[in-house]
Amino acid sequence: MFLLGGIRPRRIPSRVLWADSTLRARKRLMAILYKKEQWYSWEAALFKRHTKQMEARMELMRKREEQKLQDAFLEEAYRERMAMNEDADDEAWDPIEDMEDEQRHRYIDLIKHFLWMEVEVDEATAEKPALTDASSSKPAEEPAPPEEAPAPTKKLKNKKKNKGKSNAAANSSPLEELQNLLGQKKLLAMQASGKHSTETELKEPDKKNIETEEEMRKRLSQGVKKNLDNICGMQLVGTIENPHETWDKTAPMEDDEIDELIRDIREIKLLLFCRLVLLQASLLPAALRATTVQEFLDDTSVTEADLRDLCLKVAEPTLQDIRDACADFARGDKADDDLPVQDEDDDDDDETMEELLQGDKRYHHLHTDDWLKERRQRKTKVTICGKSIWNHASENAMSRDGWLQFSVMAKDCDLKHAIQLCRNWSEFSDLNLLTLWQYFPASNWTSWGQDRFMQQLQQLGFFPYFTDFDADKYSHHHQIGGRSQGRRQHDIVETRNILIGNMKRNDPVTRRFLQYLLMRRVELLVMVRDGKTGRVITAPDDEQLWTYRKKQGLGRASKNDWFNILEVGPDFMKLTDVLREWRFGFDDYYNVFIWDFVPGEPHMDLYNIVVMELRNAWPMRTPRDMYVHMEPLLCSLHRNEKTMRTRQIKPCEDLKSLWDTIADERSGFRLFDVSNKKVTMRKDTELAESPYMFYNKANEVEDAILFPDELTSDRKSVAFREIRNGVASIEDGILPSTARHFFKGLEAINKGKDPMKAMRMAKHDDENNIWGLPKVWETALLQARSDKLKKSQKALLQRTGLLNSYKTLSYDRRLEESDPMEMMERYRAFSFKESFHAGDLEPGYNAKYNLFQETLRAMLKTPHVGSTDWIFFIAEILEWLDLRGDYNDYVQDPQYPWPHSFIVQDIVQAFAMIAMFFPNLEVAKLQTMFVNSSQCDDFRKSGVFDPKERSKVRPDRRTRTSYKFREKEFWKEWKEFYKTERYFGDVYRMEWSLAVRPIIAHLYQAGVIGPAYMQNHPEVVLGMVTANTEPHRPDKLVLFINYQDQYGNFPMTYPPSFVDPSKWPQVIPTARTFSSKHPAARFALLRLWSAPHYYPFMVGMFNRRNTSFLDSRGRSWEWKFVPKDMPGSEFSAHHTTGKRLDVLKDKFGDMAVHRGDLILVMGVDEDDLLRFCTAVTFAMQTKPWLREIDLWKSFINMDFEFLLDLESFGWIRRV
Structure with missing residues (x-):
């Protein structure tokens, strides 16, 4: 082993290590002790004072001990004197017990001081400075609440400043660091820093001043x-x-x-x-x-x-x-004891599981956690x-x-x-x-109110807690064109004004206000969260949730995508919740998020809309009505005219109340309208010039449609819910039956019953009405197969797929085996038909339609009795049309009516509808007998079987003529009105509003139209609503839409196959020619059902812009189905009908001729007409199952002379 470079390690002395360790331990000990000293501020101050007193007493004792050691004589004498009363001296000179006795008295004196009890003079004299110091001072360590109103004294501000100096920067609140930012700028900074998971509970204010x-x-x-530090604006x-x-x-x-x-x-x-x-x-x-x-x-x-x-x-x-x-x-x-456990009038339970599931499907990504009780x-x-x-x-x-x-x-x-x-x-x-x-x-x-604008919102029941009205300041569009030396560049920021507040939950005013806002999607967007459940109960499309977005980079701006920085959702809710300065201790409220649709707009536009709709929601007809909802409170308050003190009136007093002052005719009211930095003042006597500023008759007739329950009930607790209809159910993406079956199962569990059985029963109902074969067909086919069939009959059933045992698939089997698109289209058709007929405003027609549907369902559910000839008649029609009744596949192309698995259901229904008009034919005997039975008395007497009387009375509805083919004279009155210099919505004729507003409300409630995501300007929206009469209804104003392209932004191009109505086939000449060749000819005029204002033809999402229109209040709407006022809508009906008939052109030949949505069917005799009518009805009503034959506007099994009478009454050309 060797050391690199010959360097030997240095040995550190142990005393140095010991010293360093001791120093680190001492620092750690000091840190722990300091941390443990973070007590309550008052206790810390009191402990410090007591510590000083104890140190002074100990110092005195040490001096006495030193004196005893220095002077032995005095010490001896002292001991002799103390020996005489040792116990007393020990008690008198024990410093610990003396300190505890004084401390106990201080606690007692503080309690008496708080309770305003008398304190003994000697104790009070000694402790008064201590009490003052302990009760009225605020130590520097007291944490100041962030984002609170500035303290009323300079002293509190200085202490807050000292607190910031004493704490480390790492421990400072993120809200204090961002306190110079406002609105969405603060949200952006919080989102970027991630410092928003701070304590959100409201801090307690300074309450230490114990007043005498x-x-x-x-x-x-x-x-x-x-x-007034927090007052602004x-x-x-x-x-x-x-x-x-x-x-x-x-x-x-x-x-x-x-x-x-x-x-x-x-x-x-x-x-x-x-x-x-x-x-x-x-x-x-x-x-x-x-x-x-x-x-x-x-x-x-x-x-x-x-x-x-x-x-x-x-x-x-x-x-x-x-x-x-x-x-x-x-x-x-x-x-x-009188406190209710729950609101007895709370109608939360009225919301079905189907509605809950549909809402969860659409808004589940916006929900927050439920509140626990x-x-x-x-x-x-x-x-x-x-x-x-x-x-x-x-x-x-x-x-x-x-x-x-x-x-x-x-x-x-x-x-x-x-x-x-x-x-x-x-x-x-x-x-x-x-x-x-x-x-x-x-x-x-x-x-509390900050400024007059917020005060007015609070006065009307909307309580904001977050606002950002600086969208016009934040938004900018900076672009450098390609002609400069550098490349194209763009820097675009778009911001929307936003207003977030709380409103009372399950309140009629709240329900009306939120519904009004939903109908103004053109100007502002709204999302509502239930404070009790945490569920989002309404919200715009996900594409419209943004409030702050940007687009930056090189090249053309149109080629880059937007980057949404702030979107209204769970994270947005958390950020704004951190900044709340006040909170509720209950959950009886809605969180309402309102933001502009158009970015960069002045905030007063949003504010004015909110205030106007709040006034309508109460409703307020005059400025004095602004105080009507306060009347019970104001009647009990009196204001002293000298001191201006407002106090409560005692029962025995007879004083002038504040309400007496407001109700006095001498009291005047002024209205200030702030728009585009211009302030307009109006007196209450000038309201006649602005009839739409307050609640009016047009609002009243519209509310009667939107809130019909308020006309018959005075319930004070009504939950806000989105308007539900057949179209909305499909748009939510969940099958209505799935939610209904699940609800039935839960309901059975709550009742202690078998949930599977309940779900099977619910599915059985759907099988009878939507999926299953008609009972009359099943029993008739079973009887036909049980009888001895002829070879020809057996072969016919074999060729059409009806010979083998045909059993209805159960709902569960259908889910497993059927094409999902087939299931969706079938359900969509039944849901859409609900909306179709809900929007039919022809007086009395829906009652007739429902009567016919009940009769038809009863006929199809009745077991077969008698001859089975009609079974083979239907089989012959299927063979003639080259169709079978046992298809298992499904064609998804909407242009093709088959194959699908509901061929039998559709053709049996078509035959049942038509056969009742052929009482002379043996094959229609079963249907004729059923109609003549006692259970069909109402239907038989409804007039559907009396064509002569029906032909004499023209339907009470507007004509179907579109804007393109109406005479210019028809729009003369509207054009004269539209020339006014003022905004048309402010001076719209009241009689027109009374006519069009309830119609629009009906169509909106039915789901036929919906608020459009389009700015409410004629350059963006094509149509304008007006009201007018027609010659056959001179006393009835009805809605029409002027689709004049004022700015050339909607070029209308028609397909090459477009045919002018004047060139359509003529009914009478065609029938006359056929009648001359066939002396026994019979005719039928079959008209497809349509509402007075629209056809049951869907409008694609990308084509709805061409159907948009502005109503009398300047709200943008779009049609979901083809409006009859749309330029060239007649051709849409003509083209749709013709394309379906063309599928069977080789079968029908010239026996079926159409003109618009009117079909002339001809037969050489009754039997031939029944065959053709059944086939035409089947072809029109089958997949996609959206079209129906309107029996009350159709005439079946007629001779040629009757057709001439129909022409004279205008049934062929004008209806």
Whole structure:
């Protein structure tokens, strides 16, 4: 072994190692001791003072001992004198026990000082400086709450500054480091640094000032300066809510009110002391024995350590303790027995499992954790120090007197802290309104609203806790073109204004407001989170969740993708929750996130929309109505005109209330509209010029459609839910049946039943209505096969796949064997049909349609009895069409109607619909007999079998003519109106609004139209809604859409196959020619079902922009199905019908001719017509199962002369 370079290791002396180790141990010990010294600030200060006193006494003892050693004689004499009373001298000169005795007295004096009890003169003289120092000072180590309102005194600010100097930079709060940033800039910094997992609980304010009775009287009688440090933005001073006299100083209270308040607070202090004792188990025996506080303090069993702990709580009572004591004083001997366990009117249980699953499917990535509930403890009553109190805090809302006492006792408390102590939303709302009307003499409760804009939102029931209105400052578009020497570059940032707040849960006003916002997707986006469950119950598409995004790089900006930096979601919620300055102590609220649709817009646009919709949600028809919801509170408040003090009116007093002042006709109201840095003031007498500024008749008729339950019920608890319809169910991506089956299983489990059986029953219902074969077909086919078949009949059934036993597949088997796309399309069709007919506004038609559907279902479910000839008739049609009834494959191309596994169901249904109109044919005998039975009396008498009477009455609906083919004179009135200089939505004719608003609400509720993600400007949106009449309905205004392309942004190109309606086949000439060749010819006019305003043809996502329109309020909408006003919509119906008939062109030949959605079917006789009508009906109604034959607008089995009558009544060309 050798050493490199010949270097020998150096030996370190052991004394050096020992010294270093000792030094490190000493530093470690000092660090541990220092860490353990982080006690409560008051206790630390008290301990330091006691330590100094003990050191002084020990120094005195050492001097005496030195004196005894120096002078032996004096020591001897001293010992002789001390020997006479050794025990007494030992007790007198024991420094430890003397210190403990003085410390105990200090604890007792502090408790008496807090309770405003008299203190003995000799003790008070000795301890007064100590008490003042211990109770009124704030040590430097006291942590200051981040993001709180600035402290009212300079002293507190300096201490906060000292605290920042004393702590290490690594221990500083991330919120303090970011306090100079605001809004989304702060969120970006927090997100980038990752320092947002800090303590989110609200910190306690400084409560160490224990006021004497005299100091409190002086404060209440003279008033105090208000803390306006957190006030910003526009302020309105001199109004009834905010008088000049109380702008910067609280109003003084009268002597009798002060006397009553001081008397109550003295009692509350005693209750607070008893509650603090109740929380300390070691003090309970003595407290239960004592009959007074003095007796409890004199009890020697109460140790000094217990007194010290009690003093810490007395000197620093939490806000919750003060609130509980105030509530104890108010409730007296009541134990909250009247407190309901749950809201009886809560309609959360009305939401079905199907809706829950569909919502979870769509918003599961936005949900947060559910809130857990604590069990309630048993309620008992105990006597502490002679005072009887309950062992639990009051769960009832505290009265306004209780909150007045609280605000006086916790004088340094902020309203943001008091909010957390509220038990429910009603208590919080009352507390907010009382603060608005200057009821509390608290200096820190003024800055709650910050500015007039936030105050108005709070007054209307929306309470913001995060805002960022600087989108116009943050957004920028910087680009360098390619013509410069350098490459193309771009730096683009887009930001949206955002407003986040809370609203009352399950409240009618909240429900209306949120629904109004959802209908204004063109201007703002909204997401709602349930504070009770943590579920997101509505949100825009994922592509619209961003609030801050950027695009940077080289080249063209259009080729680069956006990078979303901030998106509304769980992480966004956590970030904004960290910055909250106030929180709730209950879960009866919604978190509402509102942000602009268009980035970089002025924030006043968003604010004005929110305020306007809040006014409509209450609803408020005049400016005076802004105070109607406060009437119960304002009727009980009186304001002293001299002192401007607002107080409660006692039962025996006859004083003028604040509501009397507001309701006085002499009171005037002013409206300020801030838009584009321009402030407009209006008097309440000028509202006639702006009829849409407040709630009006158009809002009323729209609400009748959106909220029909409010017309028949006065329930105060209604949950907000998205509007559900057949289209929405499919768009959520979950089959309605899956959710329904799962719900039935859970329901059976809750009832103690077999869940599998319940799910099988639910699936059986679906099999009967959607998947299964008709009962009449199964029984008839079974009877036909059991009879002795002819060879020709057997061969026919063999060729069409009907000979072998055909059993309906169960729902589970279908899920396993069928094509998923087939399942989805089948379900989609049934769901869409719900929306189709829900949006049909023809008076009385839906009742007729439902009657027919019930009759048809009953016919198909009835077991077969009689001849089976109709079975072979259907088999012949299948063979004629080259189809089979046993297909197992599925063609996914929507242009092809087959093959699929529902051929038999569709053709049996088509035959049942048509056969009832051929009573003379033997093959239709079964259907005719069923219709003539007693159970079909209503259907038989509905008029469907009386074509002559039906032909005389034209349908009560608008015509189907599109914008392209309407006469220009039809739009003359609209064009004259649109020339107005003001924004059309502000001056839209009220009679037009009354006509179009309920129609739009109907279509929206049905799912036929939806809010569009398009800016509400004519350059972006093609159509404009108007109302007009037609010659056959001169007294009925109805909705029409003017699709004039004003700016040339929507070039309309028609396909080469486009045919003008004037060139379509003519019905009468064609029928006349056929009739001349066949004397016994019979005819049928089959019309496809369509609603007055749209066809049941889907509009692709990328084509919906061409169907967009603006309504009377400037809201953007898009059609999900082809609107009849769309230019050239007639050709869409003509083309769709023709393409399906072309599939069987080689079978039909010239026997089926179509004109738009009208089909002329001809037969040489009734039997021939039945065959062709059944085949045409089957072809139109089969896959994709979206189209239906409208029997009430169809005429079946007619002669040629009847067709001529139909032409004269306009059924062929205009309907």
